[in-house]
Amino acid sequence: xxxxxxxxxxxxxxxxxxxxxxxxxxxxxxxxxxxxxxxxxxxxxxxxxxxxxxxxxxxxxxxxxxxxxxxxxxxxxxxxxxxxxxxxxxxxxxxxxxxxxxxxxx
Numbered sequence: 001x002x003x004x005x006x007x008x009x010x011x012x013x014x015x016x017x018x019x020x021x022x023x024x025x026x027x028x029x030x031x032x033x034x035x036x037x038x039x040x041x042x043x044x045x046x047x048x049x050x051x052x053x054x055x056x057x058x059x060x061x062x063x064x065x066x067x068x069x070x071x072x073x074x075x076x077x078x079x080x081x082x083x084x085x086x087x088x089x090x091x092x093x094x095x096x097x098x099x100x101x102x103x104x105x106x
Contacts, residue, residue: 003097007088013081020077024070031069035062 039059088098 001099001101003099005092005097007085009082009085009089012085013078016081016084017074017078020080021070021074024073025066027073028065028067028069031065032062035059 036059
């Protein structure tokens with residue numbers, strides 16, 4: 001059984017930023033294809049809209065989510081990673097760290 005007594009603040013923040021960017025990319029893809037499907041249904045006349053039929057300003061914003069969401073999520077992940085690592089390092093005084101069990105294969 002091993003204990004993690006301290007976490008590198010900026011190392012953990014970079015890891016959280018990477019995870020946030022991956023989640024942001026997945027959310028951006030889902031959001032953009034959702035907007036594309038809605039615009040396609042409006043274009044085909046299967047749905048009604050107050051806008052003109054065809055690809056609209058909403059489609060541009062939806063595909064902008066492919067770039068914007070990963071950036072925003074990675075910034076949020078970085079800032080949260082800093083806060084989490086600082087709080088973890090501060091709280092280990094009372095909780096004696098995190099105990100992990102590793103299995104080694106030969």
